Amino acid sequence: METDADLLLAHQLVDLADEISLRHFGREPLSRHKADGSPVSEADLAVEKAVLAVLAAQRPGDAVLSEESGALSASARRWIIDPIDGTIPFLEGRRDWGTHVALEIDGELRIGILSRPTEGMRWWARSGAGAFASSSAQPLSTTNRLGIPRFAVPLDRARVGGFLFPGSPFETVRDRMLWVDSSVCLVADLLEGRVAGIVDEGGNVWDRAPAALLVREAGGEVDDLHGGGRIDRPWLVYTADGLARELVDLVREVTG
Structure with a gap:
């Protein structure tokens, strides 16, 4: 089972990722194309390196699946990381990009966060506890609870x-x-x-x-x-x- 400390750590990882990616945003970071044709930039790699270092120090027994490094070790607890989701818009100076962090335990998603650093916003959820929108300044706020309205037209x-x-x-x-x-x-x-x-x-x-x-x-x-x-x-x-x-x-x- 995930803990409050896991949720706090997930938000700290997003804080770190947002800080690093914004440092590179708009400055034409170096980039290349991977074997599948998708781009990866020095910002993606810097975010991943920093996030993996924190996980190695604070959750050394957990597995990690990250876009740029693939699967790292095996465990019932697995952190799933996309350092910069939307590398193309990131490199083009658009706003539709951010970081994804999730924690899966025994194959079940327990924590999930996605961010939009240029907006100072993130959306996060904890299994069984609801989904929320919050600002990067108050990431753990539960004031804005999310509920998708029912759709009743064709x-x-x-x-x-x-x-x-x-x-x-x-x-x-x-x-x-x-x-x-x-x-x-x-x-x-x-x-x-x-x-x-x-x-x-x-x-x-x-x-x-x-x-x-x-x-x-x-x-x-x-x-x-x-x-x-x-x-x-x-x-x-x-x-x-x-x-x-x-x-x-x-x-x-x-x-x-």
């Missing part, structure tokens, strides 16, 4: 966004809803009722871990198209209650 009136690959099969059906092309934080838009669904194609575990816990704890639904909510499958759909069946059925239809 899909063609729903605002839906997505994380899609170029040429995605889902692009062919986006006109069936009110598609959202861009956002500072699409997951926060769902958590705060500005969109009713998100379609995620091919995301990695470190991309999805905080969002999956946040959406569940805020009363939404997470569906992997197989009747569950696994975050390691090709497609994942996050929705407000009331929209899940229609949106998931559509994703199944276009993806086969």
Whole structure:
């Protein structure tokens, strides 16, 4: 079971990551392309190095899965880290990027945090305790508890966004809803009722871990198209209650 100290540590990791990434933001950090074609910058690597050092010192027995270093050791307790989620917008000077930190215990997500450093905001959840939005100045504040409002109108009136690959099969059906092309934080838009669904194609575990816990704890639904909510499958759909069946059925239809 996670502890209050784990939650505090998770926020401290995000504090550290935000500080380092903002130090590099807008200064054209060095970058290169990885084997899969995605970019990695010196800021990504600096954030990861600092976060891993803290975990090695404070949780030496825990496993870590991080985007740039992969899986480090094995344990029932695993920290999942995305140093900078959204490296492309980060390098382009946009605002839709941040750090993801999650703690998984015995295969169950227990803590999840995602941040938007340029906004001074983060969204976080603890399993069984709810989901919250807070400022970087008061990260542990529970004043703003999140609850995704139920969606009670047809899909063609729903605002839906997505994380899609170029040429995605889902692009062919986006006109069936009110598609959202861009956002500072699409997951926060769902958590705060500005969109009713998100379609995620091919995301990695470190991309999805905080969002999956946040959406569940805020009363939404997470569906992997197989009747569950696994975050390691090709497609994942996050929705407000009331929209899940229609949106998931559509994703199944276009993806086969």
